Amino acid sequence: MKRVSLCSTSLIVLAMALPSVAFAQESDEENRIIVTGEREQALTQESPTGSRLDMSILETPATVNVVTGDDIRARGDLAIVDAVSRAPGVTNSGNPGNAGLTFAVRGFSGQGSVLQLYDGVRLFPNNGSISFPSDPWNVERIEVLSGPASVLFGQGALGGVVNVIPRGPNSEAFELDAEVGYGSQNTWHAAAGVGGPLSDMFAFRADVSYRESDGFVDRGESENLAISGALEFAPTDDFTLTLRNDFGNNKPTRYFGTPLIDGELDKSIRHENYNVGDSTMRYRDNRTALTMDWQVSDKVSLANTAYYLTSNRIWRNLETYCWIADDGNCPNGVGFGTPGNIYRADNYGIIHDVDQYGSQGYVTIASDLADIASNDLLIGYDVNYFKLNYSHQFASDYQEDEVAITGFDPGQFLDTVGLIPRYHTDTRTWAIYAEDRIAITEQISFVAGIRHEENKVGRWNWVYDATGTTIVGDTPALNGGTAAYKKLSSTTWRVGAVYQPSENLSLYAQYSTAVDPLGTLTTFSGSSSQFQLTYADGYQYEAGVKGLFLDGNGSFTLAAYRLVKQNLFTQTVPGGAIDQVGQRSSQGIEASVDVQLPAGFGISANGTILDANFDEFAGFEGNTPAGVPEASANLELRWASGDRLSTHANLRYVGRRFTDNGNNFRVPAFTVVDLGASYALTPSLALSVNLQNVLNKDYAFTTYGNEQWILGRPRSVDVALRASF
Numbered sequence: 001m002k003r004v005s006l007c008s009t010s011l012i013v014l015a016m017a018l019p020s021v022a023f024a025q026e027s028d029e030e031n032r033i034i035v036t037g038e039r040e041q042a043l044t045q046e047s048p049t050g051s052r053l054d055m056s057i058l059e060t061p062a063t064v065n066v067v068t069g070d071d072i073r074a075r076g077d078l079a080i081v082d083a084v085s086r087a088p089g090v091t092n093s094g095n096p097g098n099a100g101l102t103f104a105v106r107g108f109s110g111q112g113s114v115l116q117l118y119d120g121v122r123l124f125p126n127n128g129s130i131s132f133p134s135d136p137w138n139v140e141r142i143e144v145l146s147g148p149a150s151v152l153f154g155q156g157a158l159g160g161v162v163n164v165i166p167r168g169p170n171s172e173a174f175e176l177d178a179e180v181g182y183g184s185q186n187t188w189h190a191a192a193g194v195g196g197p198l199s200d201m202f203a204f205r206a207d208v209s210y211r212e213s214d215g216f217v218d219r220g221e222s223e224n225l226a227i228s229g230a231l232e233f234a235p236t237d238d239f240t241l242t243l244r245n246d247f248g249n250n251k252p253t254r255y256f257g258t259p260l261i262d263g264e265l266d267k268s269i270r271h272e273n274y275n276v277g278d279s280t281m282r283y284r285d286n287r288t289a290l291t292m293d294w295q296v297s298d299k300v301s302l303a304n305t306a307y308y309l310t311s312n313r314i315w316r317n318l319e320t321y322c323w324i325a326d327d328g329n330c331p332n333g334v335g336f337g338t339p340g341n342i343y344r345a346d347n348y349g350i351i352h353d354v355d356q357y358g359s360q361g362y363v364t365i366a367s368d369l370a371d372i373a374s375n376d377l378l379i380g381y382d383v384n385y386f387k388l389n390y391s392h393q394f395a396s397d398y399q400e401d402e403v404a405i406t407g408f409d410p411g412q413f414l415d416t417v418g419l420i421p422r423y424h425t426d427t428r429t430w431a432i433y434a435e436d437r438i439a440i441t442e443q444i445s446f447v448a449g450i451r452h453e454e455n456k457v458g459r460w461n462w463v464y465d466a467t468g469t470t471i472v473g474d475t476p477a478l479n480g481g482t483a484a485y486k487k488l489s490s491t492t493w494r495v496g497a498v499y500q501p502s503e504n505l506s507l508y509a510q511y512s513t514a515v516d517p518l519g520t521l522t523t524f525s526g527s528s529s530q531f532q533l534t535y536a537d538g539y540q541y542e543a544g545v546k547g548l549f550l551d552g553n554g555s556f557t558l559a560a561y562r563l564v565k566q567n568l569f570t571q572t573v574p575g576g577a578i579d580q581v582g583q584r585s586s587q588g589i590e591a592s593v594d595v596q597l598p599a600g601f602g603i604s605a606n607g608t609i610l611d612a613n614f615d616e617f618a619g620f621e622g623n624t625p626a627g628v629p630e631a632s633a634n635l636e637l638r639w640a641s642g643d644r645l646s647t648h649a650n651l652r653y654v655g656r657r658f659t660d661n662g663n664n665f666r667v668p669a670f671t672v673v674d675l676g677a678s679y680a681l682t683p684s685l686a687l688s689v690n691l692q693n694v695l696n697k698d699y700a701f702t703t704y705g706n707e708q709w710i711l712g713r714p715r716s717v718d719v720a721l722r723a724s725f
Contacts, residue, residue, distance in 0.1 A: 041548060042065070043058045047060060047145075048120050048163070051152075054376075062146070062512075065143070065592065067086050067142045073722075080134070081102075085103070088591070089146055089588075090103055090105050090632075091632050093627050099130055101116070101132075107586025107610050107625070110128065110627075111130055112156050115156045115161045120163060121289070122156075131313055132248055133248060135248065138207040143162075144163075147510075148538060150451060150453075150490070150538075151512065154451070155490060157514055158515070158538040168244070170195050178723045179192075181718055183719060184716035185215055203234070207228045219273050220253045220255055225247075228245070229245050230242055237295075238295040243288075243289075244289055246285075248284070250285075254273075255275065257703065258270060259707060262323065265698060265709060269405060276347075277411060279317045283311070284313075286310050288309075289307040290306050299365060299367065302364075304362075305360055308356075308357040311356075312351070312354070314350070318399060319346045320345045320708070321708060323707075324343050331707060341405065343400070344401055353390075354386070355386070356384065358382070358383050358385060362378050363378070363380070365378075373439055377436045378435040381431065382432075387427075390423050390424065393419055424474070428456045429454065430454055431453035443499060444499055445497070445498045446495070453515075454487065460477055496510030496512075504549070510542045511540070514540075537564075538563075546558070550596075554595040554596070555593070557593075560589050562585065566582070566583045567582070582617040584613065588630075602636075604638075609631050610630050627702075627703075630656075644680040649673070649675050650675075653669070654669060659707075671697065672697055688720045688721075699711065
């Protein structure tokens, strides 16, 4: 039978969720459409993010959640960050300064604590920024591993890992997908993907997506182009070689948030954009990878991926705004001018020129132990090189002014000399790791892993001649300018056990360790070069249960954990020396459930409640770390008529957060409801309507500074025509 993906799933109405997609299926025997709610259970699928030993999620002693590409496209999620934050316990921490691609997981946030992968290969942030991938159209699925994952993927994976897995070649059958859509804020997009066999040995996949919008703030235009292509060579059933290239050119909305008025959100200015009129933001990324998979024998397999990624990012914006109070100052004590106006400052012009390349591979060996147990051993390596050239304008070009709260001239960016190269860095990493699973019986198994990683970080400041325009050399920039390199090393490990009293039920427990860089490893600064990584002092205890029920029509997960990070930066005396001491922790519970009910109904729900705080940190003891919501949930309801129609409803809840470690600035919780429906016009063509933010909630999904909220999209309608052959 031929399956045709339709544009729908089902969303929500209360407070917990994960999506699913209804799809149309054309029967060869009857010329009609059958819309079903049937879903492939994620727990039975193998997850390369949770383990490289080909274990299913049910067999893995950790929390792994999957968001499928079909669900993403059916819901109408416009960005990767929107899709990922549908997973349990994951919230959006993205803002323009970090290229909008940052998450909070299990009480820890930022790209130094939540590692990001593309097709299983880590993406190195620099200056806290990652801008790839930029579009969800070509996504096969997104896997989220919650909790420490340094053993598999290296430093920077204390809170969790997000792995975006793209669609690849299909050697079995030809396939074509396309969609075109238009919606509120003059938002429109067009996308298409095609793939299939070229011969007995070759298959391919190609995708292109373009999006454009006027945005919901003044001068809020954005556009995004994403192109992907992959070619697979499979001369035998046991050997494949895949070459793929992914390109993204993203020009996001140049909006850095809405300033609060007297500490409150003033809805009358929610469409104002206080950035300068000639502001710029652009992220251009290109990634090429060659992947080899070889099943050498029944017991031995090899895999390797070599890659090369280039990134060019540019910012030219006036980024900080605040309301001037009656005393002529901003509430935080800075600013000047006329009460009631908006003070603007911080003109940042920045260029990142990045080259990242490397290779990772592993060998897996299966064996039997004394006829009573089976053993799977994996030994791997990981080498990477990262080079950054960093440019910005001179500090003497500092720009500050004030404008009226509405009806103002946005002005222009102050930059008299241009964006000048300021420093360059080289980061070299290598690691060896091992992972092992012993299945004592069909019910009991143990999984363990260990990784040793070496990082060599180099940084130099460019030196100019007297004119300030010609580079004549560079100087070391670490350890007070006395050294160019610093070496950092770590060893992390994990051990877990799984007990399966039945085929569809697993109970597990795990202890794992991880390391985080202090700041960003690839832009290691002179001020932090005297310190270690938070070496092996990040650790987690986790226990949980997961399983299937209702003959596989339902699944659930439940996990409890305590996660601790030590050796933080702290200052025991104001203005005094910086010490690497302190501890922060998070403990909580995560749960999810997915059920396909009779009569075409279905429900998906997930949620987390946690307690994150500083246990020891320069007077902040007991406070909640900035940017961390202590509750979040998603709920999805779906229904398919059994004929041509399917509907969905989603609810997303994010609890209150603080923007500062002192917990003086609070961002309230929010709940957003979305609705959608899809109607099959023909077996291969469907019309979908998605209504986002039905209640027209004014909410801040993240912030830029203590009193500058980045608001979410208001009530919007998007209509799309989708085809699948």
